[in-house]
Amino acid sequence: MSQPTEFNIDHVAQLARLALTPTEKAQFAQQLGDVLHHIEQLGKVDVSSVEPAAHAFAVYNVWADDIPQPGLTVDAALQNAPAQRDHMIVVPKVVE
Amino acid sequence: MADLIYQPITQLAAALDAKQISAVELTQAVIARTKAVNGRLNAFNSFDEADALAQAGASDARRAAGQGRGALDGIPVGLKDVIAVQGQPLTASSRMLAKFVSPYDATVTQQLKRAGAVLWGRLNCDEFAMGSSTENSAFGPAVNPWDLTRVPGGSSGGSAAALAAGTTVATLGSDTGGSIRQPAAFCGLVGLKPTYGLVSRFGLVAFASSLDQIGPFARTVEDAAIVLGAIAGHDERDSTSYRATIPNYRAELGGRRGPWKLGIPKEYFAAGLDPEIGAAVERAIAFYRSQGCEVKPVSLPHTQYCLDTYYIIATAEASSNLARYDGIRYGHRAAQASDLVDLYARSRAEGFGAEVKRRIILGTYVLSSGYYDAYYLRAQKVRTLIREDFLRAYQEVDALLTPTSPIPAFKIGEKSDPLAMYLCDIYTIGVNLAGLPALSVPCGFTSGGLPIGMQLIGQPFNESGLLAIAQAYERAHDWHTRHPSL
Helix, strand or coil: CCCHHHCCHHHHHHHCCCCCCHHHHHHHHHHHHHHHHHHHHHHHCCCCCCCCCCCCCCCCCCCCCCCCCCCCCHHHHHCCCCCEECCEECCCCCCC | CCCHHHCCHHHHHHHHHCCCCCHHHHHHHHHHHHHHHHHHHCCEEECCHHHHHHHHHHHHHHHHCCCCCCCCCCCEEEEECCECCCCCECCCCCHHHCCCECCCCCHHHHHHHHCCCEEEEEECCCHHHCCCCCCCCCCCCCCECCECCECCCCCCHHHHHHHHCCCCCEEEEEECCCCCHHHHHHHCCEEEECCCCCECCCCECCCCCCCCEEEEEECCHHHHHHHHHHHECCCCCCCCCCCCCCCCHHHHHHHCCCCCEEEEEHHHHCCCCCHHHHHHHHHHHHHHHHCCCEEEEECCCCHHHHHHHHHHHHHHHHHHHHHHCCCCCCCCCCCCCCCHHHHHHHHHHHHCCHHHHHHHHHHHHHHCCCCCHHHHHHHHHHHHHHHHHHHHHCCCCCEEEEECCCCCCCECCCCCCHHHHHHHHCCCHHHHHHCCCEEEEEEEECCCCCEEEEEEECCCCCHHHHHHHHHHHHHCCCHHHCCCCC
16 A cells, blocks of 8 residues: 555645645645555455455446437526626636 | 424324325424524525425315325425425535525435425535534534534434424435434434435435435334335436336335344444443344344454545545536636636635545545555455445345444534544445445434434345334334424
8 A cells, every 4th residue: 555655735636626725735634644544454455356346236338219308498507607608608718 | 283393204194184284284384393493403504485385385285186196295305405406505515506506306306296295495414415413514513403512413414403303304315424324313313325226316416426325314214115215216317226116115114024134243333332322222132132033143344444445435436526516617616717727726625615625635646646556446346345245144134233323423523533523434334335225213312312323234125124124123112202302
């Protein structure tokens, strides 16, 4: 198992797209270090011949016939968008 | 009818059918009770009186026309604020969704409406269902009606507190690691987590998709069977939904008498178990033995790894599920951002509370390049072993009997350390990892007057058997007839 000392809070926060404050970073690094230390014991389990389980039961892809179904109206789909204009969602400029 | 607010569904449905009360009168009673006590409990994030009374009026009209829809018609049912109701707020107790209004119904919501239930209230919970105490709520903590200085459990604490206090007749919660069963135990209620896939997750705010299940809180086992019957069933909109004929759970209760073979997993009676809880569960075991049940010790040898496995898998899935909250399509959006990525990071930092951020960070870490095999993949393999433990036990017994929680309801603010909070779930999380049905049923009180719950864990999709075992105990005891003085 990896050592908790490798836990780089800046890198992980960046991956998670979370702008943490310095206080949060210090606190989370310490608390999650404790949790990761606890998790270390999983390394003791022999899993060499064990298949991983993504679900408790086998879950298979489900196919549906391609039949149009009634969906949300544009107004309903956009009703919770925090910034919008002319039935479009507004985002910061992404190309120069 | 005296004490309308504490009657089970079965009694109220009979009274509605006999025209002794109307659905409007019943709804007015729960509205009045809610207004009287919610200021102390904070069990509701919001409620809509006019909407509830309109639903109740429609129910009365159906009954008057001879078109009643059965036991749930006109019965107030509260929903945890992670289950979508069209036109109503859906906050997940988060600043992130403070202004969100559902554009559609969850499948369980549609099913309850079809059964004629009066949907009453958006119930408080831990933010995005992450927690064991309902303290992680942007609306402030919910409180335990049995002791206002203590938590109602979590994450579905509002669902438990609201029902225990008589502000509704049944509620729905969601259970990812014990979030129905533990608050049911803390508040003296029946709480059922169905088999994974039995109840549709469509319209449930996702936390950890391979673990989440919606289920009922109820005053009695029979009431839980009634609500489960309404919400169970295959749904094309949930690809993990199970294709099966749903039995009439309530009718099947009458036909199952036992005796049953019950397994007692020794790992669930280890150090850290409150002695009064241990004694109460031992008395329940003695009861089943006195009824002719064969009770035998079993072992679930990977129990000690459940907590770690759970916190890897649940946080990994949460970090992925909660990536959708980006401040763009819905949810909180930061006012100032320099570019798109900055907008994501600021919106999420402002919208999420501390526990949600902690779990996203942990989940992101265990999935990140270089750590995936050591944490996530290994946890998935241990999950296989945990599941095999249960299936091996079921070769010998019909169900397992354990305490629901190692401790009774704790003081608000008592568990400030995340790891200490996580340890509250040690008896409930294995069930979610294995996808099994389980329920908590009241089995006593501590000397301090706090409810105690025992957990019965059943075989996959055998909810009927599980409910029957629980009802055999309930019928011989009166714990469920006691109510908090509030």
